[in-house]
Every structure is written in structure tokens, then in C-alpha cells.
Amino acid sequence: MGAPRFWRNTKSRYNLYGVRCGTCEKNYFPPRKICPSCRRASKLESVKLKASGEVVTYTIIHSAPEGFENQTPYIMAIVKLSEGPMLTTQIVDCEIEDASIGMPVEGVFRKINESGRDGPIYYGMKFRPPRSSN
Amino acid sequence: MKVGICGYGVYIPRFRIRVEEIAAIWGGDAEGIKRGLQVQEKAIAGLDEDTATIAVEASRSALAMAGIDPADIGAVYVGSESHPYAVKPTATILGDAIEASPVMTAADYEFACKAGTAAIQTCMGLVGSGMIRYGLAVGADTAQGAPGDTLEYTAASGGAAYIIGSTELIAEIEATYSVTTDTPDFWRREGEPYPRHGGRFTGSPAYFKHVLSATTGLLKKTNLSPGDFDYAVFHQPNGKFPRTAAKNLGFTKEQIECGLLVERIGNTYSGATMLGLARVLDEAKPGDRILVTAFGSGAGSDSFSITVTDKITEKRGETPTVEDYIREKKYVDYGTYVKLRRKIVVPS
Numbered sequence A: 001m002g003a004p005r006f007w008r009n010t011k012s013r014y015n016l017y018g019v020r021c022g023t024c025e026k027n028y029f030p031p032r033k034i035c036p037s038c039r040r041a042s043k044l045e046s047v048k049l050k051a052s053g054e055v056v057t058y059t060i061i062h063s064a065p066e067g068f069e070n071q072t073p074y075i076m077a078i079v080k081l082s083e084g085p086m087l088t089t090q091i092v093d094c095e096i097e098d099a100s101i102g103m104p105v106e107g108v109f110r111k112i113n114e115s116g117r118d119g120p121i122y123y124g125m126k127f128r129p130p131r132s133s134n
Numbered sequence B: 001m002k003v004g005i006c007g008y009g010v011y012i013p014r015f016r017i018r019v020e021e022i023a024a025i026w027g028g029d030a031e032g033i034k035r036g037l038q039v040q041e042k043a044i045a046g047l048d049e050d051t052a053t054i055a056v057e058a059s060r061s062a063l064a065m066a067g068i069d070p071a072d073i074g075a076v077y078v079g080s081e082s083h084p085y086a087v088k089p090t091a092t093i094l095g096d097a098i099e100a101s102p103v104m105t106a107a108d109y110e111f112a113c114k115a116g117t118a119a120i121q122t123c124m125g126l127v128g129s130g131m132i133r134y135g136l137a138v139g140a141d142t143a144q145g146a147p148g149d150t151l152e153y154t155a156a157s158g159g160a161a162y163i164i165g166s167t168e169l170i171a172e173i174e175a176t177y178s179v180t181t182d183t184p185d186f187w188r189r190e191g192e193p194y195p196r197h198g199g200r201f202t203g204s205p206a207y208f209k210h211v212l213s214a215t216t217g218l219l220k221k222t223n224l225s226p227g228d229f230d231y232a233v234f235h236q237p238n239g240k241f242p243r244t245a246a247k248n249l250g251f252t253k254e255q256i257e258c259g260l261l262v263e264r265i266g267n268t269y270s271g272a273t274m275l276g277l278a279r280v281l282d283e284a285k286p287g288d289r290i291l292v293t294a295f296g297s298g299a300g301s302d303s304f305s306i307t308v309t310d311k312i313t314e315k316r317g318e319t320p321t322v323e324d325y326i327r328e329k330k331y332v333d334y335g336t337y338v339k340l341r342r343k344i345v346v347p348s
């Protein structure tokens, strides 16, 4: 993905901006133009979703796509946000053997990828087991 | 107008490497090094972490503590000597990530280990003059030492963020005093991966000269003496320098112990003094007075007198503390460390 396309999406990458349908009160992420349940009756509004949820399922990546080779093995998971939507994300700060279905996770701002040594650096949200405060 | 801290946040990565692990590779005497530097282990950033990610996590905590609307932040300054880009400000990434953008002024600062306190001073000026309501000052680094160099035992990763304002203060900054001179004690030329330093030259003419004169200057300006402070935090490139500086100035071991983190996390450069202050604020009581003196090679020192207010007890407690981050750790071996800190070039 080139820098301009990534840059247009930073609002929903740096923070979880989705949409909420005012008709059925469902949240969607990433944002979409129409609510699939309400169709023409859709009333979509931008909403900042809480970056917390739980792991629905996960897999361990041993053979990574370009740009992620250095990080293997790593955890990719489908996370269900506490406000409804599901998303695919990398789980960090978690040992492979400690990953589990149902595990609570929270969003964390990390480097996603960089285009070589001289290209732009892409940042965004990944998830991790919640930090213990106190 | 009173100016001070409305909230603060910190970040220390979870990876640690022990002095023994580095010494074993380079044939160093681990016990001697630990005694000499008074450092046991250091914190290092993971592959997907850098100064920007450290700044974002620390700043989000600071915002949560302050309980303010990020759109009210009028200035964002990030002090670091390891900005991810040579050209493209870290402050722009941070401003967007915390949603202080777009109506704000922003810039990156560089002044070795004291760029973050220089950012605090700038925010104090902007808030004090009424130009902005709140300013965000960050000191964060993912410091690198050349393989085998003494710096490799201490150069660490971490950072802290402070929201500077004039209302709802958790601590008032009563005074600041700086000393700056042209001193070639430590440098890194453009395009070079690792810094160089003047060896023993870094002690007396650099660290001690500036830390002592800035602190003495502040005490004179405020008409205070070491006994008037409950805590003191000095820049901590190793465990020895701040202890010696404190002793020379008349501060006790008890006053500096709380803010001394270098033994357990290494020298986090621009993060070091600001993390030390955060450690003190995690514990301090209303009315406590804190002396803070940062040092940056090149060279200069910024000294501050800070008094904790009643507000601290209600604002503290919801965000992770310095100890929370120090407690969570994963030790790595030298090979993993080399990979994490990108000391080897991987062909692409």
C-alpha cells in the first residue's frame, strides 16, 4: 500500500473510528457507507470505538508476508470489540503459549510496517493483553 | 499565572537485557561493570516500537490523567535523540494519534538527554503567556550504543509525557533555571548509526559542571536550600553520576532514591529525568517539593522546582505507574537484543 492511501486512513488506524447506525444501533468497523441490516433506512454516524475486546480465534504465523518476516512467529487474531465489531489484528506483548480464545485484549499503538529502510513508516493499532494498572 | 503539570504518563518497553549478557559477548567483567555503572539491566524496545509509539502510549496516559479534551492542546513537542525519521516530525504522528491535530503547533526537539525538559520549558512559556491552554511535552528515546562500547550497557528505551497547563494542576512548577555551553562531550554525526563520546571527559566538564551550576542557580533564584525539598531527581546516565551530584549539592540518599531508575531500566536518555520525576509523582504527597535537574550532552542542564498539589490524590490511580512498567519484563539474550535493536542489517 502506498503512502497516500495509507495516509487517508490514519483516522481509523491510529484510533478505532467506525460507524454507528442510528436505526439499529449496531457499530461497524472499518467504517462503511450503508448498514447491511437497515439498507436505505441506515443512519450512519462516525463513532470512536473503545479499543478493548476479546480474542475470538487466533493463529500463529510462521511464514509471514513481506515486511513482517522479522517478527515470526507471531500471533494474528480475530478480536471482537466490546462494542460489537470484529477485526483482524496482531497480538503483541504476549508469549505464543499464553495466547487463548476468550483472552481479553486492549489496543496499543505500534509500528505496523515500513517500506524498506528509506520509505515511510506505517503506524496503527495492534492488541495486547491488558496492562495491569496498580 | 501559575503554571504546572495537569497530568503525566510513562512508557517503558518490557524487554530487558542484563549487564552479564552483554559482558559475556564482549569479554567484559560483569561484576566490575555493574559496580562501576551501578546498573543491573536495561529496557529495550521491541521490533514494532520506536520513539513515536513510546510517545503515544505515554501521552495517552497523561491525557487520561489530566482528563482534558485533546483538542485543547495547543502545542506538542517531542524531545528525543532517536526520532524515527531524520526529516518528518515525531510530533505530527503523536498529534494525530492523540487527536490534538490539526489546530496546534508542533515540533521535535533534540538536545541529547534533556530535549524533553526543554519541551516542558517551552510549554511553560506558551501557557504562561496565554498563547495556548495546554501544551504536551514528551521526552522519549530508543537509545543505541555501539556494539562493545560502554554505552551499550546503559543505552535504553522509554519515555514520559507531561501535560502543561495553568488550571487543575497536580503539581506547580514554581521556577526553572538553565545553563548551556558548547561542550563536545558526546555527539553523533548525521547519518552515523551510533554516537561517540569523550570517555572520561563526559564527567567533570560536562555532566557535573552543568548539573551543579544549574541546580545551584535554581536554589539561589528561589531562595531555597536542599533541605527544603522532599525529593530530588537528577539525570541518570548511570547510577554513580546522580549520586555524586546529589552529595556535592547537599542532597541526601533518601531524597534521591525514589527517582533513581537507571539501575533497573538503564539510561532512557530524553526519558530518564522525566521518568524519574514520574516515579516521584507516583508516590509524592500534596505539599511535597521536588527538585529536578536534567542534563543533555553538548551540553546543558535544566533545573526545576516543583510542588505537588492536593489534586494529585484524585487524579492518580487510574493510569499505569512507573513501577507497573518496570515490573512487567521479559529477559532476552544478546542475539535477540541485536535483532530487536536492528544492530544487524537484514538484506531485503
Ligand SMILES: [Zn+2]
Pocket (backbone or CB within 6 Å): A021, A022, A023, A024, A025, A026, A035, A036, A037, A038, A039, A042, A043
Ligand atoms: Zn442499521
